Amino acid sequence: PGKNVLIVYAHQEPKSFNGSLLKIAVEELTKQGCSVTVSDLYAMQFEPRATRNDIVGEPSQNIPLSKKSDFSRGYNCPCLLLEMDDLPVESFPLFWFNMPAILKGWMDRVLVQGFAYDLSKVYDGGLLQDKLSLFSFTTGGSKEKYAIRGDIRYLLWPMQHGIMHFCGVKVLEPHICYAPENVSEEKRKEMLAAWSQRLKTLWKEEPIDCSPEWYFK
């Protein structure tokens, strides 16, 4: 109640299963009195490429351009400054053990130095340490397929630890819907109901312990 929620949504098709998950999240969280904002990246035609257009001044020689993004000196995409709020929920289909490029581009361009982290202000001291996050995604393969070779948690390390934890953002348990396209309509409905149910008590959840043990125990 009174919480601000930003949903960064990365699916092309409103009628997709991801679209249904989004709709449920917006409805349930709004009903709770949260203020919900959706960044629908494909609909916004969000630019995933980090280029010199994002950078003020001339890049120095031999320094990777990305490192020159300096929020404090004036980041020239003001629309991006509004993109972080109490609870960012990342919502997407898993592409290649990872986020789709358009969502990775959101991370690359929004979470800049001076805004999300700064020199030694990282991890528990990151600049976004009063925020919570949650990754909600669907997969192509079944749960069993992901378990054959290791554990699905392995692929969460770069997203949850390398991005969110690095910026100080606490991380709730991810919400994974396995292979919605390969299950029955009834099972899909169960998955949607489970998401709705989880959202009802979301604010009582404890963040995960974002240590290597959680991922690779």
Place this chain on the structure above:
Amino acid sequence: PGKNVLIVYAHQEPKSFNGSLLKIAVEELTKQGCSVTVSDLYAMQFEPRATRNDIVGEPSQNIPLSKKSDFSRGYNCPCLLLEMDDLPVESFPLFWFNMPAILKGWMDRVLVQGFAYDLSKVYDGGLLQDKLSLFSFTTGGSKEKYAIRGDIRYLLWPMQHGIMHFCGVKVLEPHICYAPENVSEEKRKEMLAAWSQRLKTLWKEEPIDCSPEWYFK
């Protein structure tokens, strides 16, 4: 000698350290008699977003669009079909424990079903099993910084295993240059020389064992 090499390069600035690494690779491999092709993603203004423009026909309801890419039914970006060859070398600065979005978009849009994998033709049976790959990248943080929390190999899992190994592509040891922007000019020159040196005997290298143990032992 006689090998075809594709370098997928993702840096905005030719004068960057990544640009120098690219130049060395092109020179050394050409000198060996390899046929070297460079996909300079930023220069090509490569589109990282996978949209319905990539898809033939109408997407079905409730099915994630990405799954509808069907190479065999006619993939409508023919320029992308040429993108795989004997040795893809991915060359990029690490952004957020991961590839930059533009390179992730290359993976999303080039490695489509029917071309890179197919139903049960995955991992050692993947469709690109006669190919080798190598990830060459630079980092912002020092080697020590990456070792504080786990191991840099953790973040290689989605890229090397989840993408390359999944398609059957064998993976050579990654080539990592740590924090080139924070070291002396002399150290940078040493790093460039080491890359050049490694390339001289590259074709004698054995691929890594792409099992969970390699990453998380």
